[in-house]
Amino acid sequence: MTPHILVVEDELELLQALRVRLTASGFSCETAENGKEGLMKLSTCQPDLIIADLLMPEMDGYEMCRRLKSDARTASIPVVVLTAVPERGLERQVYHLGAASIMHKPFESGELIATVRDVLATTTGGGTPNG
Amino acid sequence: MAHTPVSVLLFEDDEGQALLTKEALEKEGFTVEVCQTGREGLDRILTSDFHVYLIDMKLPDIQGVEVLRRVNTLKPGAMSIIVTGHGDEVAAVEAMKLGAYDYIVKSPYMGHLAALPLVIREGLDRKRLKEEHEQLQAELWEHARLLEERNAELRRINEELKRMDQLKSDLVSMVSHELRTPLATIKEFTAILSDQIAGPITHDQQEYLSIVKANIDRLARIIDDLLDMAKIEAGRVLLHRGFVEARPLIDHVVQSLRPLAESKQIELVVEAPKVSPGVFADSDKVTQVLLNLVSNAIKFIEGAGRVTISVEEQSSDVQFSVQDTGVGISKDDLPRLFEKFQQFRRMSGASGSKGTGLGLAISKRLVELHGGRIWATSEEGHGSVFFFTLPKYHLEEVFREHLKHGIEQAKLKHSRFSITIVSLPNFQELKALYGLEETSRLLKELEVTLRETVREGRGDIVIRWQRGEMVVILAEADQAGSRAIADRMKRLIEGRTFSVANVSIKVPVVTATATYPDEALTEDELLKVGEGRLRKSEEPRTRILVVDDEPKIRQFLKEALELREYEVLAAASGPEALEQLKSHKVDLVLLDLMMPVMDGYEVYHLIKEDPQTKDIPVIIVTAKGERKDRQLGMDSASYNYIAKPFQLEDLLAKVREVLVHQHRARMRA
Numbered sequence: 001m002t003p004h005i006l007v008v009e010d011e012l013e014l015l016q017a018l019r020v021r022l023t024a025s026g027f028s029c030e031t032a033e034n035g036k037e038g039l040m041k042l043s044t045c046q047p048d049l050i051i052a053d054l055l056m057p058e059m060d061g062y063e064m065c066r067r068l069k070s071d072a073r074t075a076s077i078p079v080v081v082l083t084a085v086p087e088r089g090l091e092r093q094v095y096h097l098g099a100a101s102i103m104h105k106p107f108e109s110g111e112l113i114a115t116v117r118d119v120l121a122t123t124t125g126g127g128t129p130n131g
Numbered sequence: 132m133a134h135t136p137v138s139v140l141l142f143e144d145d146e147g148q149a150l151l152t153k154e155a156l157e158k159e160g161f162t163v164e165v166c167q168t169g170r171e172g173l174d175r176i177l178t179s180d181f182h183v184y185l186i187d188m189k190l191p192d193i194q195g196v197e198v199l200r201r202v203n204t205l206k207p208g209a210m211s212i213i214v215t216g217h218g219d220e221v222a223a224v225e226a227m228k229l230g231a232y233d234y235i236v237k238s239p240y241m242g243h244l245a246a247l248p249l250v251i252r253e254g255l256d257r258k259r260l261k262e263e264h265e266q267l268q269a270e271l272w273e274h275a276r277l278l279e280e281r282n283a284e285l286r287r288i289n290e291e292l293k294r295m296d297q298l299k300s301d302l303v304s305m306v307s308h309e310l311r312t313p314l315a316t317i318k319e320f321t322a323i324l325s326d327q328i329a330g331p332i333t334h335d336q337q338e339y340l341s342i343v344k345a346n347i348d349r350l351a352r353i354i355d356d357l358l359d360m361a362k363i364e365a366g367r368v369l370l371h372r373g374f375v376e377a378r379p380l381i382d383h384v385v386q387s388l389r390p391l392a393e394s395k396q397i398e399l400v401v402e403a404p405k406v407s408p409g410v411f412a413d414s415d416k417v418t419q420v421l422l423n424l425v426s427n428a429i430k431f432i433e434g435a436g437r438v439t440i441s442v443e444e445q446s447s448d449v450q451f452s453v454q455d456t457g458v459g460i461s462k463d464d465l466p467r468l469f470e471k472f473q474q475f476r477r478m479s480g481a482s483g484s485k486g487t488g489l490g491l492a493i494s495k496r497l498v499e500l501h502g503g504r505i506w507a508t509s510e511e512g513h514g515s516v517f518f519f520t521l522p523k524y525h526l527e528e529v530f531r532e533h534l535k536h537g538i539e540q541a542k543l544k545h546s547r548f549s550i551t552i553v554s555l556p557n558f559q560e561l562k563a564l565y566g567l568e569e570t571s572r573l574l575k576e577l578e579v580t581l582r583e584t585v586r587e588g589r590g591d592i593v594i595r596w597q598r599g600e601m602v603v604i605l606a607e608a609d610q611a612g613s614r615a616i617a618d619r620m621k622r623l624i625e626g627r628t629f630s631v632a633n634v635s636i637k638v639p640v641v642t643a644t645a646t647y648p649d650e651a652l653t654e655d656e657l658l659k660v661g662e663g664r665l666r667k668s669e670e671p672r673t674r675i676l677v678v679d680d681e682p683k684i685r686q687f688l689k690e691a692l693e694l695r696e697y698e699v700l701a702a703a704s705g706p707e708a709l710e711q712l713k714s715h716k717v718d719l720v721l722l723d724l725m726m727p728v729m730d731g732y733e734v735y736h737l738i739k740e741d742p743q744t745k746d747i748p749v750i751i752v753t754a755k756g757e758r759k760d761r762q763l764g765m766d767s768a769s770y771n772y773i774a775k776p777f778q779l780e781d782l783l784a785k786v787r788e789v790l791v792h793q794h795r796a797r798m799r800a
Contacts, residue, residue, distance in 0.1 A: 011312055017319035024328040055308075084311035105315035106351050109322045 003120055006030045006047040008038035008064065009082070010056040018051065025113045035059030039067060042074050049120055051112075054083040054094075065097040078123045080115060082107065137255065139163045140181040142172045142198055143214070144191050151241055152185070159248035169193030169201075176205050183251055184211040186231075188222055196226055203230050210258050212250060214243075232258065300365035307354045314354075318347045349487070356489035360471070363496045370413040370500060372532055374524050377442040377449060378407030380414060384421040385440065392429050392438065399425070402441035408449045409524035416497045417521065420505075423490040424453040424517045431457035431515070448503065448520040455516075460509040468507055469495040494519070526597040531654075537591040537604045538654040542647070544606065549613030549646045551603040552661040553581065553620055556641055558599025565632045570599070573631050577601060577624060577638065584620055602658070610646045611690050617642040641665060664696065672698040673790060674715065678708040678734065679723040679752070688721060691779055692786070705729030709737060712744050719790060724753040748789045752777075 005027045009015040015031050022029045030045055032038040036059040038052065050068075054061035061081060068074040078100040083090065094102045100119045103112055139156055143149040144167045153163040164181070166172035169190045176184075184202050188195035199211050213226040213234040223234035232254040235243050323329055325340040332340070362368050378401075385399045392399050410417070421440070428438040436456040443450050460468065472488040498505040498519045509515035541548045555561065555577075562570045578592050578601060585592060589606040603620070605613055621642050628635040643664035651657040675697050679685045682703070689699045700715060702708035706729060711717070720738065724731035731751060738744045751772035773785050 011316060014312070014316040014319065017316055017323060020323055020328060021319060024323075024326075084308050084315065105311045106318040106347065107315065109319060109326075 002026065002028045003048040004028045004030065004045065005116070006032065006038065006041055006045070006050045008032045008035060008050065008052040008056070008061065010034055010053060021109050021113070022116075027116070035061060035064030035067075038064050042068060042077075047077060049116060049123075050077055050079045051082055051116070052079055054081060054085055062097060065099060069098040076123075078119045080112075080119060082112070136160055136162045137183060137251065138181045139183045139185055139251070140172060140175060140179075141165045142169060142184070142186045142190060142195070144168065144187065144189075148187075148237075151244060152247065155244040156248060156251075161248070161251070167191075169195075169198045172198065173201055173205070176202065180206065182210065182255065184209060185247075185251075186211055186213055188213060188215040188219060188226070196222065196229060199226055199229055199231055208262075210254055212254060296365050300361045300367065303358055303361035307358045310354050311351070314347060314351060318344070321347065353487040353489075356487040356493060359493050360489050360496075363493065363500070368416075368497075368500065370416065372411055372413050372501075372529070374529060375410050375412045375414045375417060376407055377410060377451070378403045380417060381407075381421065381440050381442060381451075384418060384425055388422070388425050388429065391426070395429060395432065396435040397429055397432055398437045400437060400439045402439060404442075404444070407442060408444035410449045410521040411524040411529060412501050412521050416501070420494045420497050420519065421451070421453070423494050424519075427490065428453050428455035428457060428515070428517075431455060431459075433458060436514075444523070445520070448522055450518060450520045452519075453517045454514065456514045459511040459513055460507065460515050461511050465507065465509060469505065527595075530593060530595045530597070530602075533593045534602055534604075534658070535654050537593055537602075538647075538657065540591070541604050541606060547609060547647065547649070549605045549608040549610070549644050550657050550661055551605060551613055551617045551620065551642055551644045552658075552665050553577070553601045553603065553617070553624070553640050553642050554665055555599040555638060557639070561599070561631070565634075569632045571596065573629055573638070574599060574601070576629055580624060580627070581620055584616060584623060602661075608646070610644070610649065610694055613644040613646060614690075614693060617644050643667075667696055672696060673718045674698045674700060675786070676700045676702060676708060676711055676715075676717045676720045678702045678705070678720060678726075678731075680704060680726040681723070684723075688782075691783070695783060697786075705731070705734040705737075708734055712738065712741075712747070717744075717747055718793070719786065720747055720749045721786075722749050722751055724751060748793045750785055750789055752782075 005022055007015060007018050007022070007029060009018065009031070010033055012033065015033070019029045019031060030041055030047060032041045034056040035052075038050070039059070052061045052064060061083075065079055065081075068077065068079075075098075079098065081094045081097075081099045081102040082105065083094075083102065084105040091102055100123065101115050103115060137160070139161050141149060141152060141163055143152065143165060146167070149165045149167070153165060156163050161183075164175070166175055169192050172184075172186075173193075184199075184206075186195050186198050186202070190198065193201075195213060195215075199213065202209055202211055210232045211230070213223050213231045214237060215223045215226075215234055216237050220234075220236065223231075223236070226234060233250055235247060235250050237243055321340055321343050324332065325337060325344065359368075381401050381403060385401060389399060425438060425440060432438070432455055438456075439452075439454045441452050441454075443452075469491045471492045495505050498521070501521050503520040503522065505517070505519040507515055507517045538550075558570070561573070565573075574594055574596065578594055581592055581601060581603060585603060585605065591604040593602045593604070594600075595602060603616075605616060608616060621640055624638055624640050629638050630636075643661045645651055645657045645660035645664070647657060651660045675692055677685055677688045677692070677699060678701075679688070680703055685701045685703065689701050692699045700711050700717065702711050705726060708720070708722075712720075722731050722734060726734075731753070735749060735751070738747060738749060748771070752775060753772060754775045771785060771789050773782055
């Protein structure tokens, strides 16, 4: 089965690039433009993993993480944070939110895909796509 | 003034007096003009200045005092001297208050005229001194004012600079965030093209895209470096220093740069002693410096070559060096090497491998933040050597640093907390017996054991390696609370065995606590209070047996006495108390009278009858009205009592008094 990924990112062109990249790597992809929209998407689809930016309008990534981690239906979905916030000490804070991994912009796409596969492998016990 | 004659305007209506005065003064070199009425004199003043105004108090038209007032108004700072009749001194004093310089009393035979020149001269001298003094004072004030103005200006500039610095650093972090976001989009679409996800591309297109990618990466590095530099310059880089062993750090750097080096046929060599020295440093920052120096070295080698990274312990610090077989640096460039935005020639390879112009400047600042130095030597065509030093690792220094950090954190989060010192009294023997490595491991294991009692987020443990001590910082614990936890820690450690060099041993510990802010405010003070208690607890302590059937009172007395460094045993009944006395050496008994099974009277007698215990002082704790000396069959001088309900301080005073008394008695015996 193709793993399903929700990407939450307010930079629409980057969102488009991520969709192209993930699709080409064998994932199916759903997108949202901010945290609020991300949570709304979660009520209709059950992704295997979420890639989320931190600083977004309406609802930022921190708040979105907090909410989905406190909801039993969504708490188990792993989150990979993708951020341009230049603080090196951010890792700890992000893991505290319950994120599975963090990547800094600009990122290497190879590294992002590898991270997504790693996280999927550890949380679902296999089920990595070919690609 | 000796050359210009002193001019005097004399207000005097009596012609004879005026004449005599004029003569007397002119003989002494004064020039004198006389006016017979106040009006005439005041008119004269409008057109001329005089050095001295000599004013008779009694003028026909205007009172002398009024003349004086007008003279002072017309000629501010003028010197006026009042001439007054005998018996009119009160008016003269009044005139002085109005600003007259002096007064002279007319004598019946004109004797005062002889004194007049002197009075005038003296007055003039005083006036001159006063003026000079005033001028100096004014100059001084002016200086002070200018100084204050300049200080204010400096303060303002300083504030402004600070604000600009903050602004700059905020701006840089904001800009770097704003730059990274579009950069991520550019990079990702470039990668999508180059990975041919959007369709096949030609070989040339592939090459051009790799140049784009290299430059995107370079731009990202520049953003990183700019941000680093801004943070350093704003003083916002905090070092998280600890023990860092040099060798693994170097190996890590070599490992991450090996692919780059191998692609250029450059050999990376590490020269370090088997037991590599330890430094007191922030390992992330040292890694950053080494990565920078080694990647620079690789960059400056044209063709095949070698980079040698070595570390060497010196008397006061540890010296690292990175030597390359590259093109070297010209003499002109050497002095400017560590300045910002210095790009030096001979950059080979793709444009993407170019530096950011900040690497060495950042390295210099990072090394200096550690209290080290950085420098380079080079010979053009024969490569370069970069050196930097870092302070050696001092165990006690590290402990202090960590403790300080822990306590600062605790202060931020909690209004009250305690430190508990858990100390191994025979640590030095253990070290001698089992070696440093094994004892260090033991300390680590003790720390793990202690962590069980320190809940997550509510405490911190700092190991004092040199002394075999652990300082536990406990959140929201008051004196009694931390003491209870310290006891639990002691039981926890002493209740199990530890394996050291394959030997199972018991580890006795002593504990002491200090509470913020009740007992001390700074980490030094807290440590001092704790250590003071630790020393005391290593000495044999005074042991008190508390006998009371009421659990609450027993517990209260136990806690109160333990806070005062007494060791406390407790018994809930008479028989239990006697049992305790058999198995422990006790220095004092606090005895409740009204107890079931065996009351206090009986316990008292049994204590006093047993030769083993008869010398132990007893304080009877009893409710008012219960005291029955006769029933005790004792004279009141030989025992002590305190009535319930008692003030804690009274009880403690009684305990001290009895112990001191006992001590003296023993000394006499």
